[in-house]
Amino acid sequence: MKKRLLAIGMAALMGLSLVACSSGSTESTKAESTEKAQESKEGDKSSAAEEKKASTDLKIGMVTDVGGVNDGSFNQSAWEGLQRAQKELGIQAKYLESKTDADYIPNIETLVDDDYDLIICIGYQLADALRTEAEANPDKKFAIVDDASIELDNVACLMFEQAQASYLVGYIAGKTTKTNTAGFVIGMATDVMNEFGYGYLAGVKDANPDANILQNNVNSFADTGAGKTAANNMVANNADVIFHAAGGTGLGVIDACKEAGIWAIGVDSDQSKVAPKTILTSAMKRVDNAVYDEAKAVLDGEYKAGVKTYTLEDGGVDIAPTTDNLSEELLKEVEDVKAKIVAGEIKVPNNKADFEAKYGDIYELD
Known part of the structure; x- marks a missing residue:
């Protein structure tokens, strides 16, 4: 009888021990899971912060031709595209106006010296100046609208079927x-x-x-x-x-x-x-879209040199959406x-x- 009682007691003690171990293991797993979730959450926050910082640190500048940024046409459209990139992508944007063709190289050099990540020249008239600066600064990214004559690894040529x-x-x-x-x-x-x-x-x-x-x-x-x-x-x-x-x-x-x-x-x-x-x-001629696309390409790490042509088929050219007089x-x-x-x-x-x-x-x- 004593032996039987002793066996029962020992079984009970073993059961309590197993429950205790099981409970401890569960609590430990929960704690580890919570800690890992918190680390993951903090990691996501850190990654998002780094991504935000990367976009807001990205600087893209443009140089106008002599028509100026308020020409109601070519240059203004380009600046509107860059402003949209600033608003939607979080980049920094700036333009420099050229009063005469003598301003082209100094304006490009200003953006180079200020360490802009992409410099966009608006119009074929800037081609010679851009070629000079692109050759002198092979580590810098450039783009030009309406000129396909520059064949350099750091120049994107944005063309249109106007x-x-x-x-x-x-x-x-x-x-x-x-x-x-x-x-x-x-x-x-x-x-x-x-x-x-x-x-x-x-x-x-x-x-x-x-x-x-x-x-x-x-x-x-x-x-x-x-x-x-x-x-x-x-x-x-x-x-x-x-x-x-x-x-x-x-x-x-x-x-x-x-x-x-x-x-x-x-x-x-x-x-x-x-x-x-x-x-x-x-x-x-959707110069605004072309400029926006280049800004996004640089931000996404997808910038490519060479010629890109916008057409009627892809919406790069068209008549205006305002059709009140037609x-x-x-x-x-x-x-x-x-x-x-x-x-x-x-x-x-x-x-x-x-x-x-x-x-x-x-x-x-x-």
Whole structure:
């Protein structure tokens, strides 16, 4: 009997011991799990803080051409894209304006000296200055809009099929003119700028074969007075719709059209806000998107040198989203034309040979 009681007692003691061990093990596991969760949480916070710090430490600067950041067009669109990157991506952003071409190199050097992570030059006119600085600073990242001539490992070239956008506004001009006379004012006759002209003239002629197209090269992107004079001369010669591809000079074109009570067509950005009752539409070139994309690429560690071309198919070029002055019927026609361009049914000329093969020698500015 004593032996039986002793056995029972020993079993009870062993059971209590096992429960105690089990309880201790569970508490220990819980404590370790809680500690690991806290460490993981703190690690996530630390990682997020580091990521935030990395983005806010990233500095991206741009250098304008002589049109200035408030040209209502090319440079302004670029700055708007960089501002969007600042707001959405948390980067630091800055622009330097060039009053003359003598400012290009000093402005780029300022951003280099201030240790900017990416320096974006707005316009082909900065190509020589950028090439010089990129070669001198191979560890720095650069980008340039509208120039594909720089083949360096630290330069991204942002290009656009602007002829596609100008074809669309040319088509609209051809369908809109009541006098069968449209105008085109260009800031400077170069291969890049002439693409606007080839596209525009082709669009006008395809929409209205009888239309006459007046053309003027102002030879400046920052002379509003010259732009206004050019447009006034076209008004005197019966033009009732004028497209400008002239940067800041184009503000003078728009002003002349407003005073004459005729249509103006803007460029690069949606210029309807400049003169809502005067701007028929705008040939949009999404420089803002290109600049934003480059900022994000640097932030994500995906920056690549070389040429990147934006097209109608990817939304890089188009007509402006403001369509208050366009009829539903014309908008439908334009959408059909866009679809044909994307499908390859309409080949928009962007060089002299292709243009003259179909339309003859009618482009006067190259």
